[in-house]
Amino acid sequence: MPTVREIEQALFELAPREGAMDWDNVGHLLGDPDQAVTKVCVALDITEAVAAEAIEQGCELIVSHHPVMNCKWLPVQTVRSDTAQGHLLLRLLRSGVSAICMHTNLDVAPGGVNDAFAAALGLEDPGPLGDPEGLCRVGTLSSPMPLQDFARKVCRDLHANGVRYAGCGKPVRRVAVGGGACSDYIHHAVAAGCDTFVTADLSYHQFLDAEGMGVNLIDAGHFPTEDPVCARLVSYLTDRFPELTVFKSASHREVIQYCVEGE
Secondary structure, three states, X not given: OOEHHHHHHHHHHHOOHHHOOOOOOOEEEEOOOOOEOOEEEEEOOOOHHHHHHHHHOOOOEEEEOOOOOEOOOEOOOOOOOOOHHHHHHHHHHHOOOEEEEOOHHHHHOOOOHHHHHHHHOOOEEEEEOOOOOOOOEEEEEEEEEOHHHHHHHHHHHOOOOOOEEEOOOOXXXXXXXXXXXXXXXXXXXXXXOOOEEEEOOOOHHHHHHHXXXXXXXXXOOHHHHHOHHHHHXXXXXXXXXXXXXXXXXXXXXXXXXXXXOOO
């Protein structure tokens, strides 16, 4: 059976470490690199529910997109059972479960997060948007679509609980996508001639500015815009290591709910 180290090396062939941003924390972050692996759980995040699922299913490894430890937003200064992060890390370590995390390197990789996102929306001829980091993708619809109809399509295609959107009066045809928090790239979408940009974590003021910028904005949520890559990771690992049992987490799903008056 392959070891954690060998699986990490294979994942870096898909999404090279060099593609990660300098603040990021990617690769094998938790556990024994020489541990033999028979079963792998793939999830967008390593949550308590995902940890419990992996342990219950007898997994030696979790492969996730978001790092279980990332010093940009949650510095690791202690590992204590009376903190949320410490409790999770100790639970995994005591159960012999390793963690490999492919984050911004998987965002930019061919076939990674944003290619999976573009494919989920059925965009034709997707390619790089031209942003400096190479994160976002741009493609076209087979025929123009009213914004409200496209917003419904995005919600349906990504299995989102809801989407937020604001329009500039244009029908949707040329679409840029950026999985997760990619609001910094709105200007690049406009410069590339896109009428619509689909991403997550947009602010009130960005929606307010959409009409003046001449672009439709759709916020489909952080989880729904990135989760499509998990199926690709399952397929990739299954192809590379046929002897492994690899599955996508059934416990991890969108946690944000929407309440609409009149429902």
